[in-house]
Amino acid sequence: MVLTDQEVNYFINTIRNTSSYDFSEYSEKSLKRRLQKILIDNNMDLVALINKLKTNKDFLEKIVKDITVNTTELFRDPQIWQTLRYRILPKFSGNRNINIWHAGCSTGQEVYSMMILLNEMGMLDKAKIFASDLNTDALEAAKKGIYKYRFNIGYLDNFDKVIKENPYNYDEYNDVSYDKYFKIDKVTDTIAINDFLKKKPIFRQHDLVQGGNLYFAKFDLILCRNVIIYFKYSLQNKVFKLFHDHLYTNGYLVLGMHETMLGEITSRFEKKGQAYRKK
Numbered sequence: 001m002v003l004t005d006q007e008v009n010y011f012i013n014t015i016r017n018t019s020s021y022d023f024s025e026y027s028e029k030s031l032k033r034r035l036q037k038i039l040i041d042n043n044m045d046l047v048a049l050i051n052k053l054k055t056n057k058d059f060l061e062k063i064v065k066d067i068t069v070n071t072t073e074l075f076r077d078p079q080i081w082q083t084l085r086y087r088i089l090p091k092f093s094g095n096r097n098i099n100i101w102h103a104g105c106s107t108g109q110e111v112y113s114m115m116i117l118l119n120e121m122g123m124l125d126k127a128k129i130f131a132s133d134l135n136t137d138a139l140e141a142a143k144k145g146i147y148k149y150r151f152n153i154g155y156l157d158n159f160d161k162v163i164k165e166n167p168y169n170y171d172e173y174n175d176v177s178y179d180k181y182f183k184i185d186k187v188t189d190t191i192a193i194n195d196f197l198k199k200k201p202i203f204r205q206h207d208l209v210q211g212g213n214l215y216f217a218k219f220d221l222i223l224c225r226n227v228i229i230y231f232k233y234s235l236q237n238k239v240f241k242l243f244h245d246h247l248y249t250n251g252y253l254v255l256g257m258h259e260t261m262l263g264e265i266t267s268r269f270e271k272k273g274q275a276y277r278k279k
């Protein structure tokens with residue numbers, strides 16, 4: 001089933017007119033692909049879908065969740081975690097507190113990666129961890145912190161690269177056991193994050209399109225990775241402005257491997273790879 005741009009706009013307008021969600025500044029390509037999948041999964045045509053969206057609030061909430069892409073990993077893209085470990089986080093080691101916001105945290109793997117890293121660096125106690133996403137199902141999964149094992153076997157490789165090895169000194173090897181942070185159960189096929197990590201983050205629903213700072217805090221570090229890739233340039237810039245407003249001077253914004261800041265806002269940051277320091 002191939003949808004026209006007009007049909008996608010019809011969907012966007014229906015959502016916008018019947019809820020607080022607004023996908024009008026999401027990139028059309030990914031939105032179209034997701035919407036096509038939703039129609040197939042629900043065995044519906046667009047008109048039937050639109051009619052149900054207008055009359056059934058729970059259905060609308062479900063479709064909004066299905067529109068979002070929630071793919072994530074523990075220590076996704078290990079290079080950026082190595083940069084955080086050896087280049088960025090040490091700058092905050094002398095601070096009394098460090099406030100970190102994971103914007104678009106999905107099912108929580110990024111949040112737990114950060115806490116594991118902070119713990120290894122002796123900085124976890126002084127950290128306040130805030131994590132938000134649009135998708136409340138993803139947030140519930142994040143709070144549970146239980147992931148499939150076999151499907152996610154790559155997590156262990158990522159963990160080794162970031163926690164055990166030092167890319168700047170191959171002689172160094174930290175023999176940290178996985179058990180310290182999560183329990184692997186091959187029978188139930190699960191990786192379960194240990195309780196002491198699950199207690200710490202403040203998970204909240206937050207829509208980056210609406211803006212605003214739901215935590216009423218300023219941040220030393222904001223991670224927003226693999227989220228703005230689904231946004232049009234105009235929305236990307238709004239979100240960068242939001243992050244700029246809520247970062248301390250010298251605080252860092254970290255984007256995903258395939259995301260870049262463009263335009264006038266770049267003059268307010270110093271770019272270092274995927275990390276942007278607020279001037």
Ligand SMILES: C[S@@+](CC[C@H](N)C(=O)[O-])C[C@H]1O[C@@H](n2cnc3c(N)ncnc32)[C@H](O)[C@@H]1O
Nearest residue numbers: 068071072104106133134135207208209225226
């Ligand atoms: C691909 S995941 C990225 C997860 C993690 N940051 C990572 O890099 O592995 C993108 C997440 O952005 C969330 N998202 C999409 N639109 C959003 C919005 N307007 N406000 C907040 N989160 C949003 C999705 O629900 C999804 O969980």
